[in-house]
Amino acid sequence: MNVSILPRFLACVALLASVLSPQVAVAQANLEINTPAINAIKNAMAARHSQLEPFLASGAVGLTRDGMVALRDANAVPLNQRATVNSLVAQDNQDRAALYREIARANGHPEWEADIRNTFAQRWIERAPPGWWYQDAGGGWKKK
Amino acid sequence: MPRGIARWAGGAAAVVLVCGCVTINIYFPAAAAEKAADKIIDEVWRTDRPPSAARPADKAPAAPAVPDTKP
Numbered sequence: 001m002n003v004s005i006l007p008r009f010l011a012c013v014a015l016l017a018s019v020l021s022p023q024v025a026v027a028q029a030n031l032e033i034n035t036p037a038i039n040a041i042k043n044a045m046a047a048r049h050s051q052l053e054p055f056l057a058s059g060a061v062g063l064t065r066d067g068m069v070a071l072r073d074a075n076a077v078p079l080n081q082r083a084t085v086n087s088l089v090a091q092d093n094q095d096r097a098a099l100y101r102e103i104a105r106a107n108g109h110p111e112w113e114a115d116i117r118n119t120f121a122q123r124w125i126e127r128a129p130p131g132w133w134y135q136d137a138g139g140g141w142k143k144k
Numbered sequence: 145m146p147r148g149i150a151r152w153a154g155g156a157a158a159v160v161l162v163c164g165c166v167t168i169n170i171y172f173p174a175a176a177a178e179k180a181a182d183k184i185i186d187e188v189w190r191t192d193r194p195p196s197a198a199r200p201a202d203k204a205p206a207a208p209a210v211p212d213t214k215p
Contacts, residue, residue, distance in 0.1 A: 031173065031180040038184075045188045103180065115172040116181075123181040127191065 032106045041099045045092065052088050061089060062133035062141055067100065067121035068093045072133055072141055096120075 052069070055061040060076035061069050069092050071077075077085050100120060104113040125134040130144050185191065 029176065031176045033180045033184060042184055042187055046190065049188055049190070099184070109170070109172075112172055112177075115174075116177055119174065119177040120181045120185075123178060123185055127182070127185050127189070 031103060033103060035102070035106045037102045038099065038106060041095050041102060045095050045099070048088060048092055048095075051084075052092060055085050055088070056128075056132050059131070059133045059143065060085060062135065063121075063124050063128060065121055065125075065135040065137060065139065067117045067124065068096055070135075 052061065055077065056063075056069075058076050060071065060073050062072040064070050069089050071085060071089055074082060100113050100117040101110075103116050104110050125144075128134060128144050132144050133141050134144060136142050
């Protein structure tokens with residue numbers, strides 16, 4: 001009787017393997033980041049970066065440990081530019097939150113959002129040029 | 145009842161297999177996420193371009209040389 005069970009079991013295993021292995025392979029090789037939603041957010045952030053970059057370079061704005069940007073020294077911003085910088089920071093943070101959420105969703109794992117945010121937080125800081133400010137693990141500001 | 149036992153064993157094996165696969169799949173792919181993050185950071189910060197090409201565009205808004213000459 002075992003003989004009749006074995007082929008059925010093997011067929012089951014083959015089916016499961018064929019269904020599940022592509023997902024495992026994708027999870028290990030690459031994350032999907034080429035969706036219309038992600039590209040739109042990315043392009044908006046790239047366009048904004050030319051305006052935000054002087055404030056990052058002057059240290060008025062810093063990179064936070066949770067993958068956002070924050071106004072860390074308002075005194076470094078001339079009075080007539082403070083509204084601008086506040087709005088740039090707010091808009092960028094909206095896009096950053098949406099970016100992390102969208103990447104998690106595009107890969108079928110909304111629960112990865114926090115992990116993606118942490119990964120980005122580390123990479124933004126790691127890749128920042130010298131002179132930019134960032135938040136260390138304890139929340140203190142440091143200059144690269 | 146050897147047939148019943150064999151069927152039960154087969155079912156149990158299938159359940160274990162499915163659980164195993166699902167467990168593998170929910171691990172966060174940290175290396176892939178770093179790669180994805182770097183690619184997006186390159187595009188947002190334009191770090192993939194040579195610095196010399198980015199400079200003129202950066203300088204332009206910083207020096208509004210044209211004075212506001214209204215009558």
